[in-house]
Amino acid sequence: MSGQQIQPVTTRENALDNFQDGAPPADWGGGQDATPEPKGPSLARYVGAVNRFKWLILLFGVLGGAGGYAATKFIEPEYEVKATILLEQGTGTNQDGANSRGPIQAEELLKASGWQDLLRSFAIADPVVNDLALFVTPKRVSDSTMFRAFRVAPDQQRLKPGTYVLTVTGTTYSLAIKLGPEVEKGAVGDSVGRVVGFLWQPAARTLAGRKDIEFDVQTPREASIALIKKLRLSLQDGSSFLFLNLTGENAQRTAATLNAWVEQFVVVATALKKKNITSVAAILEGQTQYAAENLSNAENALESFRVRTVTEPNERQSITPGIEMTNSPVFENYFRDQILADSYKRDRQALEGILAKGRQAGGVITREAVLSIPSVNTDPAAENLRRVLADFADRELSLRKLRESYTDELPRVQNEIAALASLRSSIPSVLESYLTQLKLREQTLVSTIDQSSKDLRKIPTRTIEEQRLKRQVAQSEELYRSLNIKAAEAKLAEAATIPDVSVLDPAVAPLKPTRNTAPVIILGAIGAALALGVLLAIVLDQVDKRFRYPEQATDDLGLFILGVVPVINTKGKRKSADEASQVVEAFRTIRMNVRYAADPSRPLAMTITSPGPNDGKSLISSNLALSFAEAGARTLLIDGDIRRGELAKTFGTQSRPGLVEYLDGTALIAEVLHPATAHPNLTVMPAGARRKRAPELLATPRLQQLINQMSAEYDVVIVDSPPLGAGFDAYALATATGNLALVLRAGTTDRKMAAAKMATVDTLPVRVMGAVLNGIKLTGVYEYYSYYQDYAAQDEEPVARISDGSARSDKPLPAKIS
Numbered sequence: 060m061s062g063q064q065i066q067p068v069t070t071r072e073n074a075l076d077n078f079q080d081g082a083p084p085a086d087w088g089g090g091q092d093a094t095p096e097p098k099g100p101s102l103a104r105y106v107g108a109v110n111r112f113k114w115l116i117l118l119f120g121v122l123g124g125a126g127g128y129a130a131t132k133f134i135e136p137e138y139e140v141k142a143t144i145l146l147e148q149g150t151g152t153n154q155d156g157a158n159s160r161g162p163i164q165a166e167e168l169l170k171a172s173g174w175q176d177l178l179r180s181f182a183i184a185d186p187v188v189n190d191l192a193l194f195v196t197p198k199r200v201s202d203s204t205m206f207r208a209f210r211v212a213p214d215q216q217r218l219k220p221g222t223y224v225l226t227v228t229g230t231t232y233s234l235a236i237k238l239g240p241e242v243e244k245g246a247v248g249d250s251v252g253r254v255v256g257f258l259w260q261p262a263a264r265t266l267a268g269r270k271d272i273e274f275d276v277q278t279p280r281e282a283s284i285a286l287i288k289k290l291r292l293s294l295q296d297g298s299s300f301l302f303l304n305l306t307g308e309n310a311q312r313t314a315a316t317l318n319a320w321v322e323q324f325v326v327v328a329t330a331l332k333k334k335n336i337t338s339v340a341a342i343l344e345g346q347t348q349y350a351a352e353n354l355s356n357a358e359n360a361l362e363s364f365r366v367r368t369v370t371e372p373n374e375r376q377s378i379t380p381g382i383e384m385t386n387s388p389v390f391e392n393y394f395r396d397q398i399l400a401d402s403y404k405r406d407r408q409a410l411e412g413i414l415a416k417g418r419q420a421g422g423v424i425t426r427e428a429v430l431s432i433p434s435v436n437t438d439p440a441a442e443n444l445r446r447v448l449a450d451f452a453d454r455e456l457s458l459r460k461l462r463e464s465y466t467d468e469l470p471r472v473q474n475e476i477a478a479l480a481s482l483r484s485s486i487p488s489v490l491e492s493y494l495t496q497l498k499l500r501e502q503t504l505v506s507t508i509d510q511s512s513k514d515l516r517k518i519p520t521r522t523i524e525e526q527r528l529k530r531q532v533a534q535s536e537e538l539y540r541s542l543n544i545k546a547a548e549a550k551l552a553e554a555a556t557i558p559d560v561s562v563l564d565p566a567v568a569p570l571k572p573t574r575n576t577a578p579v580i581i582l583g584a585i586g587a588a589l590a591l592g593v594l595l596a597i598v599l600d601q602v603d604k605r606f607r608y609p610e611q612a613t614d615d616l617g618l619f620i621l622g623v624v625p626v627i628n629t630k631g632k633r634k635s636a637d638e639a640s641q642v643v644e645a646f647r648t649i650r651m652n653v654r655y656a657a658d659p660s661r662p663l664a665m666t667i668t669s670p671g672p673n674d675g676k677s678l679i680s681s682n683l684a685l686s687f688a689e690a691g692a693r694t695l696l697i698d699g700d701i702r703r704g705e706l707a708k709t710f711g712t713q714s715r716p717g718l719v720e721y722l723d724g725t726a727l728i729a730e731v732l733h734p735a736t737a738h739p740n741l742t743v744m745p746a747g748a749r750r751k752r753a754p755e756l757l758a759t760p761r762l763q764q765l766i767n768q769m770s771a772e773y774d775v776v777i778v779d780s781p782p783l784g785a786g787f788d789a790y791a792l793a794t795a796t797g798n799l800a801l802v803l804r805a806g807t808t809d810r811k812m813a814a815a816k817m818a819t820v821d822t823l824p825v826r827v828m829g830a831v832l833n834g835i836k837l838t839g840v841y842e843y844y845s846y847y848q849d850y851a852a853q854d855e856e857p858v859a860r861i862s863d864g865s866a867r868s869d870k871p872l873p874a875k876i877s
Contacts, residue, residue, distance in 0.1 A: 657798055
């Protein structure tokens with residue numbers, strides 16, 4: 060026995076010495092207590108996903124190539140034409156050493172980039188666009204001939220850009236906006252599109268045989284901008300050559316455009332040579348006049364504003380005659396009227412209170428109370444009230460004097476009493492009349508105050524407007540002064556000259572596209588499609604609920620991998636023999652790992668199950684039992700799948716009586732044990748007869764008694780159970796044996812079901828020994844689970860000796876996958 064003993068050797072261990080692969084089994088952490096370490100994304104898993112979906116990725120690549128090829132049919136070829144301009148003068152330096160290159164030699168007007176700026180100016184582009192009608196683009200190249208005379212009205216405000224369709228029907232035509240309304244109808248041969256700003260009269264013969272003519276129209280300026288963007292210039296420092304490149308979809312039209320461009324450039328350069336600074340001076344003179352007009356307008360605006368607001372209140376404090384006006388009296392009147400209105404209001408409220416008390420029962424309006432109001436004493440309008448009050452006081456004094464000498468029965472006294480009562484009764488009406496006048500004056504003052512308040516609130520706005528007009532005058536004055544100086548400088552530079560230019564190499568239409576984008580588009584489409592296919596493969600792999608990778612067993616389920624059983628390819632004898640050798644080594648590894656994963660304090664009894672059907676648990680159970688038997692261990696294989704077990708057919712033994720008959724007491728233990736004829740150390744216990752209530756027998760104590768008894772009689776007891784998803788059978792069998800090994804089949808096992816079922820197992824007194832991965836291709840992430848074929852065990856020629864007639868093969872018996 061190899062290895063080092065770590066525990067005392069028992070009788071049972073001596074019985075297992077002849078098939079142990081190492082030291083006695085110990086609790087080395089290969090079971091359910093092992094804690095998997097977290098891992099990051101696996102590149103090998105991504106590679107495996109790509110390999111698994113390689114046909115899908117290839118299909119995406121083919122579709123991407125087809126799409127790219129189809130896209131090339133809709134992309135026009137691109138042609139590039141070139142021309143060269145020779146700058147015959149002005150490419151060096153002048154006598155003072157200053158750089159003189161440029162359309163205008165005055166350094167302060169144009170820098171060295173003046174030639175390129177001139178070529179990109181609208182002075183060159185606009186005539187080219189108008190002469191070649193580049194603002195109109197027919198949809199079909201064959202229609203280009205009829206648009207040679209196409210022009211637009213000088214008044215481009217009537218021009219309506221867009222896509223138009225000219226429909227010819229017999230001798231009439233109709234012009235309509237594409238996907239829009241009809242804009243014009245007429246006879247063939249007449250002008251077309253005048254209402255939308257076209258100057259176009261195609262001949263009747265050019266329209267013969269045509270039905271629908273579609274074309275795009277844009278403004279000449281937009282066409283010039285687009286054309287300038289396509290032009291590329293190159294001018295090296297100190298060089299006399301200016302290189303021009305222009306790209307387009309039509310070779311002939313592009314060459315004609317560039318030639319027209321350089322010709323227009325020569326024309327404009329020649330005109331500049333003749334006019335030169337004189338033209339610039341004229342422009343500056345015009346700008347100076349414009350600036351003078353702006354200055355005059357700004358001064359007039361300031362003057363008009365001051366004239367318009369001279370009568371309105373303002374914040375100006377200067378009193379210089381003839382320039383600024385003195386302060387408006389509105390400020391003083393406003394506050395004076397405010398004080399006077401407040402005085403009227405107080406007096407009115409006081410008089411109204413006196414009047415209200417006098418009209419009450421027993422109330423009296425006294426002269427002293429009325430005269431205590433300031434306005435009554437000073438207001439001329441209160442003269443009548445003061446006279447009535449004075450008469451009342453005089454009458455009252457006269458009455459007191461008469462009463463000192465006479466009694467009230469005297470007619471004279473009675474007359475005075477009557478006159479006094481009459482005056483007393485007239486006081487309220489006179490007071491009320493004065494109150495009415497006071498109210499009217501108060502309302503008039505309030506109205507005046509409101510208007511004055513509005514006028515005063517407008518003062519800041521008028522002040523800001525005045526300051527703005529002053530700033531505008533100052534800016535206009537500064538601009539006028541600057542332009543006036545520049546115009547004077549331009550006149551001083553009239554003697555300067557500009558370099559001559561000439562066309563050295565005119566543009567020639569190329570025969571082939573300058574840049575063939577078809578391969579780039581096709582390759583780009585294929586690359587994008589392949590990338591999309593790879594991404595889709597990775598996504599499908601991530602959402603795949605089937606078991607496929609070892610880390611899904613170790614990381615997700617927390618299981619130790621007992622071994623990997625590869626797939627056997629039946630095609631090719633040599634290949635099948637090599638794969639069969641891999642299977643033999645795989646089960647030897649599983650046998651070893653099972654010994655180390657088992658609890659050393661208990662007999663080796665284990666249940667082999669799987670989450671669902673078709674995972675290959677019966678195959679693993681049969682071949683593992685054969686591996687133990689071939690190693691010399693007395694092995695018992697129990698068919699615990701009492702629902703669909705077929706191990707009896709696999710090993711050619713009787714199917715009845717079996718486990719069911721023993722559990723229900725109708726058969727003895729000796730009657731259900733059937734030795735395998737081809738394997739002396741292997742005994743098979745079939746499932747027995749199919750019964751509806753057979754699963755209930757697994758919950759009886761006889762099952763535990765059976766496992767204990769068989770563990771004492773056999774070295775290894777292996778139970779092939781139904782899937783965990785079939786019911787409680789597997790849980791009962793695993794509880795009886797105390798050990799459980801889970802079979803996971805690549806591409807078949809449902810990982811979520813496995814996790815759910817193993818969560819239930821974790822609640823039972825069961826030692827999960829690990830997982831056996833079945834149906835594995837030893838490539839990709841499983842490449843390192845294979846074995847070297849060069850080290851496969853081989854049979855040598857036997858030496859001449861007496862044979863005992865026995866032979867043993869390491870090749871496992873093919874078992875049926877359940």
